[in-house]
Amino acid sequence: MMRDALTEKEAIAMEKRVRDSFDKQGLMHHLGATITRVVPGIVHIQMPYRPELTQQHGFFHAGSTSAIADSAGGYAGFTLFPEDSSVLTVEFKINLVAPARGDYLEAIGKVVRSGRTLTICQLEVFGVVGAQKTLVAMGQQTLICVPDKPDAPK
Amino acid sequence: MMRDALTEKEAIAMEKRVRDSFDKQGLMHHLGATITRVVPGIVHIQMPYRPELTQQHGFFHAGSTSAIADSAGGYAGFTLFPEDSSVLTVEFKINLVAPARGDYLEAIGKVVRSGRTLTICQLEVFGVVGAQKTLVAMGQQTLICVPDKPDAPK
Amino acid sequence: MMRDALTEKEAIAMEKRVRDSFDKQGLMHHLGATITRVVPGIVHIQMPYRPELTQQHGFFHAGSTSAIADSAGGYAGFTLFPEDSSVLTVEFKINLVAPARGDYLEAIGKVVRSGRTLTICQLEVFGVVGAQKTLVAMGQQTLICVPDKPDAPK
Amino acid sequence: MMRDALTEKEAIAMEKRVRDSFDKQGLMHHLGATITRVVPGIVHIQMPYRPELTQQHGFFHAGSTSAIADSAGGYAGFTLFPEDSSVLTVEFKINLVAPARGDYLEAIGKVVRSGRTLTICQLEVFGVVGAQKTLVAMGQQTLICVPDKPDAPK
Numbered sequence: 001m002m003r004d005a006l007t008e009k010e011a012i013a014m015e016k017r018v019r020d021s022f023d024k025q026g027l028m029h030h031l032g033a034t035i036t037r038v039v040p041g042i043v044h045i046q047m048p049y050r051p052e053l054t055q056q057h058g059f060f061h062a063g064s065t066s067a068i069a070d071s072a073g074g075y076a077g078f079t080l081f082p083e084d085s086s087v088l089t090v091e092f093k094i095n096l097v098a099p100a101r102g103d104y105l106e107a108i109g110k111v112v113r114s115g116r117t118l119t120i121c122q123l124e125v126f127g128v129v130g131a132q133k134t135l136v137a138m139g140q141q142t143l144i145c146v147p148d149k150p151d152a153p154k
Numbered sequence: 155m156m157r158d159a160l161t162e163k164e165a166i167a168m169e170k171r172v173r174d175s176f177d178k179q180g181l182m183h184h185l186g187a188t189i190t191r192v193v194p195g196i197v198h199i200q201m202p203y204r205p206e207l208t209q210q211h212g213f214f215h216a217g218s219t220s221a222i223a224d225s226a227g228g229y230a231g232f233t234l235f236p237e238d239s240s241v242l243t244v245e246f247k248i249n250l251v252a253p254a255r256g257d258y259l260e261a262i263g264k265v266v267r268s269g270r271t272l273t274i275c276q277l278e279v280f281g282v283v284g285a286q287k288t289l290v291a292m293g294q295q296t297l298i299c300v301p302d303k304p305d306a307p308k
Numbered sequence: 309m310m311r312d313a314l315t316e317k318e319a320i321a322m323e324k325r326v327r328d329s330f331d332k333q334g335l336m337h338h339l340g341a342t343i344t345r346v347v348p349g350i351v352h353i354q355m356p357y358r359p360e361l362t363q364q365h366g367f368f369h370a371g372s373t374s375a376i377a378d379s380a381g382g383y384a385g386f387t388l389f390p391e392d393s394s395v396l397t398v399e400f401k402i403n404l405v406a407p408a409r410g411d412y413l414e415a416i417g418k419v420v421r422s423g424r425t426l427t428i429c430q431l432e433v434f435g436v437v438g439a440q441k442t443l444v445a446m447g448q449q450t451l452i453c454v455p456d457k458p459d460a461p462k
Numbered sequence: 463m464m465r466d467a468l469t470e471k472e473a474i475a476m477e478k479r480v481r482d483s484f485d486k487q488g489l490m491h492h493l494g495a496t497i498t499r500v501v502p503g504i505v506h507i508q509m510p511y512r513p514e515l516t517q518q519h520g521f522f523h524a525g526s527t528s529a530i531a532d533s534a535g536g537y538a539g540f541t542l543f544p545e546d547s548s549v550l551t552v553e554f555k556i557n558l559v560a561p562a563r564g565d566y567l568e569a570i571g572k573v574v575r576s577g578r579t580l581t582i583c584q585l586e587v588f589g590v591v592g593a594q595k596t597l598v599a600m601g602q603q604t605l606i607c608v609p610d611k612p613d614a615p616k
Contacts, residue, residue, distance in 0.1 A: 329518045330518070332516075332517075332518040332519075333516065333517050333518050333523060334512075334513045334514045334515060334516040334517075334523070335514065335515055335516060335517065335523035335525055335526055336523075337514070338492070338493075338514035338515070339492075339525075358488075359488045360488045360489065360491070360492035361488060361489055361492070362486075362487065362488035362489060363486075363487050363488075363489065364483045364484075364486040364487050365486075365548075369487060369488070369489035369490075369529065369532075369533075370529075370532045370536075370551045370554075371489055371493075371525065371526075371528055371529020371530070371532050371533065372489055372525075372529070374525055374528045374529070374532070375523065375524075375525020375526070375528065375529065376525070378523075378524045378525050378528070379523075379525065382524075394519075396558070397524045397558050398557065398558065399555065399556060399557040399558065400524075400555070400556065401553065401554070401555035401556075402553060402554065402555075403552065403553040404550070404551050404552065404553065
């Protein structure tokens with residue numbers, strides 16, 4: 001599933017590639033989401049509660065929840081892609097398993113199978129209040145690696 | 155699939171119920187989305203292009219696309235629910251079938267099967283440039299009707 | 309979505325390719341399923357009721373329903389693939405929307421988006437009693453085209 | 463996620479309820495599948511390789527793989543349901559992540575969230591050759607609990 005361990009230099013370059021690309025996602029800024037963990041095959045994203053992110057009952061909207069789940073999975077896959085390639089979401093499926101409430105949501109994307117063309121990720125989103133984390137959504141995502149197309153061209 | 159035809163008065167009340175609830179979705183405002191069609195079993199939502207809605211290549215982010223698809227399906231189901239009930243998304247699955255570009259996106263939610271507890275919708279999202287519409291995403295969604303819980307309490 | 313219209317000769321060759329491959333699917337024989345329609349982008353499969361296909365209440369098992377849905381979609385995609393390529397299912401999602409009963413089930417796979425690498429299909433399964441068809445399942449499927457690998461080697 | 467620990471007598475009754483219901487699934491017999499583990503919230507099903515279970519390249523057909531994944535998840539949910547209730551699959555999504563080969567397949571259904579009405583399961587299927595297990599499919603499933611309707615009436 002994982003490629004060989006990265007050298008420290010490669011790990012720094014990989015994390016920079018992920019963060020540079022994330023910074024270009026206008027939606028993540030607009031939702032107030034930040035990337036909080038980047039390791040090979042795993043990415044975490046946090047998004048504090050704001051009324052701008054809600055559905056009609058005041059919980060996080062499924063669209064907000066899905067947006068950070070999708071980005072977490074996409075960048076989890078991207079950590080394992082060759083340099084100069086790009087990541088696109090083919091599809092994802094998400095179950096909203098509990099009301100999405102909390103001081104913030106934390107999405108975790110984790111690569112389960114990394115192929116040359118397609119990568120499969122598991123997606124989890126937790127609602128966090130203080131030290132308490134509750135699973136609010138879980139999903140599964142298919143990514144495609146687009147070779148020879150840098151993800152975040154300058 | 156559809157319940158008996160509504161009287162004009164019922165149709166007006168139903169549309170008001172949908173629009174009142176939609177207006178309470180902070181995320182839809184934040185994304186600049188508006189509801190453009192409400193008939194029994196079908197709802198359309200439009201969202202003009204803005205850099206705040208994008209992924210790293212400048213297209214609409216899958217999270218933006220999914221958000222309006224989810225709301226369109228949810229409200230399509232809601233049009234067929236009894237008064238004083240509420241709608242929640244159980245899960246959805248979405249394929250991003252083409253780069254989501256356009257002057258605006260239009261999401262169409264359509265009820266395929268409406269049961270007492272569960273409702274299944276088909277979701278489509280089009281990228282619109284002038285008179286040209288391109289399918290950019292398609293999905294399938296499961297909703298649950300929560301009885302005796304008005305969707306948009308004052 | 310569709311490639312250019314086929315010549316009569318190409319259409320015959322395409323249908324033969326599909327049927328030869330289908331005949332190699334041990335599972336379809338074992339379930340008593342037959343392919344009843346093959347046109348570019350659309351394939352139908354029928355499966356008569358037998359107790360060997362049931363779940364615990366005597367309806368068709370979701371696994372039986374899914375199996376013919378998957379094959380119908382897979383071959384619908386395959387009709388549009390280049391010769392000497394092969395088809396694999398990447399993933400599918402299916403909603404079981406009504407009890408799967410009937411004299412037979414009919415699965416319809418339809419290509420919605422056909423790309424060079426990935427193809428997206430819509431899946432429908434109907435329970436048929438006499439002239440009455442009831443939608444029992446609907447789904448969405450992602451296929452991958454594997455080039456230079458004939459699907460049904462002799 | 464789990465209800466309170468079962469007494470030994472309750473655990474025996476629960477396992478009997480699952481096995482009696484499984485024995486009524488004509489499809490599981492027809493595919494040669496057997497249930498190999500039943501504990502609260504988790505069920506395993508095994509299915510030895512036979513040409514009757516294959517797709518056109520001789521691997522297990524996605525329909526075979528999905529069938530045991532669906533049953534494993536359904537019965538995992540069922541272990542946590544009240545007596546005299548019944549289980550139905552609302553929907554599932556499955557990724558076929560590697561060629562499904564092996565002496566047998568083993569499907570594992572695991573409850574992730576168990577609610578009064580809906581239950582969400584994670585599905586995994588492994589291809590097993592000797593001591594080597596390879597993940598060949600992973601999925602996510604939504605079940606509904608139908609109260610006051612015994613699952614396997616005599």
